[in-house]
Amino acid sequence: MEMRQLSHFVAVAELRHFSRAARQLHLTQSSLSASIRALERELGGALFYRSTRRVDLSEAGRALLPAARRALAAAEEGKDAVAGVHGLLRGQLTIGAIQTLGRIDLGRVLVRFHRRHPGVTLRLHHAGVATLVDETVAGSVDVAFVDRPLGDRGDQVDEHPLGSEVLVLAVPSNDPLAALRQVRLTDLADREFVEYRADSALRARIDAICRDIGLRRRVCCETDVMTDLVDLVATGMGISLIPQHAVRSAADRVTAIRTDPSIPRELLAVTAADRRPTPAAAALLALVGESVNALP
Template identity: 40%
Template sequence: MELRHLQHFVAVAEDQHFTRAAERLMVSQSGLSASIRALERELQTPLFVRTTRRVTLTPAGRALLTEAERILAQVRSAHEAVAAVQGVLRGMLALGSEQCIAGVHLASLLAAFRRQHPDVEICLRQAGSGALAEEVAAGRLDLAFAVRGEREDTDQLRAVPLTSEPMIVLSHASHPIARAGAAVTPEDLGDEVFVDFHPDWGPRRTTDSVFAAAGVRRSVALEVNDVHTLLDLVEEGLGVAVVPRHFRHKRKSLTALPVKGTGETVYETVALLPPSQATSPAARALMALLETQDA
């Protein structure tokens, strides 16, 4: 099995199209097809279901994709490690992050990293914490800034703590809980209309844990995928939102009250990385830079 076979396989899996994958790889379509056929002969199983419009992975193809991505990531890390020993940090930093993550100012961090390491290409992906954890574990991301969940600290993933904070409830100033002006419990909020993020986002996962621990069921009527829409909906009085405490600075017109009775549940942000021996030089350099900014 040759590395180029795996590279070709991953490209076709990503594009779901031989012609587009061949153009991206700058190889002939016939050469790409031959490479995939050679891989299928070696593994003695079809990897793709081919139609006139697209190709999709077979079960064997899906199993191979995870391993192929991990192998290619390790090869890339090996090249970058050799370059780092030679005194030059180059290659690519594949980074993931949630929106408005606490404990890191992402834009200034990446700007400082680029100034120090101009030969490293930065690729950024924004997604929910669950998806980011899977991407790091699979080797598709070098690291990610996310919210701690239940599946971190495994053989393929480690979590480096950044910061933690309590949750608060945001509401319109005219809302009854705002007028009361006192800390609230999950039980106090059980009958409210909620604005919240999609289930994969860290704040939503933390809030779900808070209410589950309290044994309180809640209904998320307004589900969004960005912070500003959430704040707009709350500001219009369409619902309340339970969010990390640092969100209160984003919209001064909203009333922010503490949420008590949450037990040990807090919003904790972490840097997700592969095991130390598999962490790329670029990821280590970014984490070192983050530590100096926090100092």
């Protein structure tokens, strides 16, 4: 069984189509079919059920697919590890991140990383904390930048602390509260709030603090995009508890006020606990650590 055959099998399994898989692999369809047939002969059974319209995995194919993916991933990890020994990083680095990382300028860090390691292709995607933790544990994300709480699978990741920040109350600049330097959260029971997505770790942290002090917020609108939330505050839809850096892009329209009690937010990177970070992931974590340590 050859790695080449396994990569051909995985491509067909994922696309469920021989001609599309052949195009993706830059092969002729006949060459791809011959490779799959040779693999089936070696394993002693059909891996796919073929029809004129679709391709489905057989029971044997379904059994092989996870092992094939692991084998290909291990091969790539081996190549990356050897390249790392020689000081050359290569391959792909998949990064997950929540939308608001506060003091961490991830975009600038990634630019610096690319200049140092141009052989690594970066893939960045955003999601909620629980999803990013799940993806990190599963191996589809190499390193994720998140905040607490981590969710049900938090015990399956290694944590790399990145510091903390304090949330602020964002209000329209023409709001009477904008004249204050600090506001008690319990004084806001009669105000309407614009809130970040209910399934986010940020929202969970805010909800916990408000529950502890007995504040029941009147939520008039929810959004899953932080820039939209800030715009809604600016237009007077409501007030909001958010990371301070999110207000900076609208500083002429939105005022940030300290709260009593304060709402701390811990930032961290996570990697899978059952395997070492890839050389590229380790290099990125080191670079982020440098950036965080350089902050005032």
